[in-house]
Amino acid sequence: MRTRSRRAVEAARGLIEELGLREPSEIDVELIAAYMGVHVSFRPLRNQEGHLLRAGDSGLVVVDEAATLSSKWRFVVGHELGHFMLHPDEDQLHVCTESSLRETGRITTQEFEANDFAAELLMPSSMFGPRVERMGGGPPTIWEVSALARAFDTSLTATALRFILHTQEACALAHVTEGRIDWWARTRAFVPRLRQGAVISEGTLTAAVAAGEHAPSVSVPSEPLAWSKTMRAAKLELFEHAVSLGGYGSVLALLWHGA
Numbered sequence: 002m003r004t005r006s007r008r009a010v011e012a013a014r015g016l017i018e019e020l021g022l023r024e025p026s027e028i029d030v031e032l033i034a035a036y037m038g039v040h041v042s043f044r045p046l047r048n049q050e051g052h053l054l055r056a057g058d059s060g061l062v063v064v065d066e067a068a069t070l071s072s073k074w075r076f077v078v079g080h081e082l083g084h085f086m087l088h089p090d091e092d093q094l095h096v097c098t099e100s101s102l103r104e105t106g107r108i109t110t111q112e113f114e115a116n117d118f119a120a121e122l123l124m125p126s127s128m129f130g131p132r133v134e135r136m137g138g139g140p141p142t143i144w145e146v147s148a149l150a151r152a153f154d155t156s157l158t159a160t161a162l163r164f165i166l167h168t169q170e171a172c173a174l175a176h177v178t179e180g181r182i183d184w185w186a187r188t189r190a191f192v193p194r195l196r197q198g199a200v201i202s203e204g205t206l207t208a209a210v211a212a213g214e215h216a217p218s219v220s221v222p223s224e225p226l227a228w229s230k231t232m233r234a235a236k237l238e239l240f241e242h243a244v245s246l247g248g249y250g251s252v253l254a255l256l257w258h259g260a
């Protein structure tokens with residue numbers, strides 16, 4: 002995982018503290034925007050997720066209407082509020098695309114900061130961390146991450162990345178499209194090194210889910226060499242869980258290994 006932007010995290014924490022928010026259900030991004038002097042509106046947009054227009058101390062966030070089909074719009078608003086708060090000297094019109102929110106392409110420091118702000122605002126460490134701790138040890142499932150996503154009203158992928166940031170377990174997350182790893186993230190304790198662009202091995206649960214099989218209710222044992230060819234990886238007791246990301250044709254895989 003890359004290093005979080007301390008100033009972005011602190012700005013979001015300060016806001017949560019100032020507003021006295023204690024529960025995920027209290028994180029109303031439109032109200033928070035109003036508190037900051039920012040109006041939020043929804044319109045069909047092309048080739049962008051949202052943008053920020055700034056006029057003095059106030060702002061207007063416009064979110065692509067398509068983002069309201071899921072909880073993604075909340076992350077877009079959080080991201081634009083991050084720009085509003087952290088980048089006052091930026092252009093009066095700041096446009097953000099899907100890749101600036103996904104962190105997969107080469108994005109600027111400012112986009113990283115806006116993402117860190119949004120993640121901390123929507124899934125504050127003070128509320129998210131204790132819930133991850135309560136999950137305990139052992140192989141996690143994406144269903145458990147999905148329960149967190151429902152509690153925080155955030156997308157499964159953003160929540161899974163947050164989970165990887167908070168868990169002490171040896172876990173990795175892989176986003177797979179058309180049988181290849183688009184991107185992956187791991188905790189410090191996770192030993193195998195996956196490779197971006199690598200083809201997912203036949204015989205893994207991830208390959209089966211990509212081929213249309215239903216995700217099981219529990220994590221299943223997985224062959225370490227299917228993921229990484231190193232000697233150290235070969236000896237691990239590895240578990241795998243995977244779900245289809247619906248209409249996007251992608252699969253999200255969660256890996257775990259014992260100590």
Ligand SMILES: [Zn+2]
Binds near residue numbers: 097
């Ligand atoms: Zn942005």
